[in-house]
Amino acid sequence: MSLEVIQPGVLSLLQDRGRFGQHRIGLTTGGPLDPEAFFWCNRLLENDPACTTVEVSFGGGHFRCLADTFICVTGAGMPLTINGEEKPLWAVHRVTQGDEIRLDFAEQGCRSYLGVADGFTIEPSFGSTSTVVREKLGGLHGDKLQPGDVLPCARASGRKHYYLPPERQPRYQAMTTVRVIPGYQQAHFSRIQQRRFFSHAYTVSDRCDRMGYRLEGPAIRCDIDGILSEGICFGAIQIPADGQPIVLLNDRQTIGGYPKIGSALSLDAARLSQLRPGDTVHFAPISPHGAHNALHLAHSATRRPPLLEQPN
């Protein structure tokens, strides 16, 4: 019982929620760049929220079903076809053995999640199946998916055809505002530098990946060049000597010595990771209280509403 990878596309990675509690041996967290889309993929499939999915970046994936199961694709607008027939994203579809699933290149956003009923059955390493290529950990062999890989999953029957109506689906645009909790070395950035950071548009550079998104725009100066290496949390915004901010994401290094002006709110980092080179980012400050409230509201907003069933 499995799904066979015919073509993985640009970058496809097995991801569960991430690898936590292992920073002390230098392991990063990995996990889905867009946890909101990842969450909906599993929720619509009635899966445990930690089930392993495939994160498809940019698109171009082609898979063959070797089992009767149900699938769901959420996230970036990658046209989905099953045996050549167009199917909606954010909806559960029945598939049977021999069916061909294709994900074309994304029209909006760039990360999507392909899930199956009960998730892919992958042996965890250090408590997680998340693939971190740099660490050669997780997934099938610590690497991105390759043609011919076989992703084990259970045979499943009896899933409801749940879907998320369009008005509740996130919209991925070419511009986003990232709320930032000021922190770390914030005091070493003068008021003028902070105002510059929060009042200008930044452009996503070509150097954006699962480690971090490097941005280009007005250079931000810090009073200090470097610091004693210290722990880097998710979303931390490093300002290296060239003054160009780097938002550190799931595959970031666990410690580093560049000054940081604060950290992105995870809800907004998820939208940031749907941007492509050339897209636009604005930063806005948010208080720790505001961030805490935003996380709780987002949590209940995604978990509480009842699911809708597609009339079949």
Place this chain on the structure above:
Amino acid sequence: MDIHFAGENALILYLGQETSPETAARVQAACLAIEAALAGDLIDLVPSYASVLVIYDPLRTDHMSVGHRMREALASTGPAVDVQGRTVVLPVYYGAEVAADLDALAERASLSAQDVVDLHSGTEYRVYAIGFAPGFAYLGQVDERIAAPRLATPRQKVPRGAVAIADRQTAVYPAVSPGGWNLIGRCPTRMFDPAATPTMPVAVGDRVRFEAISRDRFLALGGDLT
């Protein structure tokens, strides 16, 4: 007590401005106290040279509660007693064939290669931090006489087990990776082995000594010369 916001679910505690055994001892003591105080609300801790990053579950607790519990726990730990970590001995083959930068480093320091080896293996180090890559342990402090700046052009490929110096830090590369540190020897001990228990022979706070070994001994211990 110097606690700063780090992110939506992280606070960072600063315990000093520079690398020293005293600060490292305070980092160790703080980690133990914070772990006990936060228990199930804690997601992860990242100890480093002079700081501890505390990552908590924001759906179970909040920054005010975490900050409060950290302050209470740290206030009651009293003056930092140096938690005696283990002392781990790592064998090193310092032969020229695996020590590409040893001669240049010796020349800079106006010492013989043997002097560099003696100074490197004659010092007890402390594990100050682990990061950069899985199992990469930053050890300090290297004797001032053999401290050396990073290479101007980092190597594309440093072999697993390479023993290296950068500034007053030394390390054993846990896996093949790019790197700009000065290579002075090779260690046959695996610094990171996902299949082993424990995964790493050292933890933050442990002491490390290097022991010079012969080529034959290096090979007998499973060392790889390539």
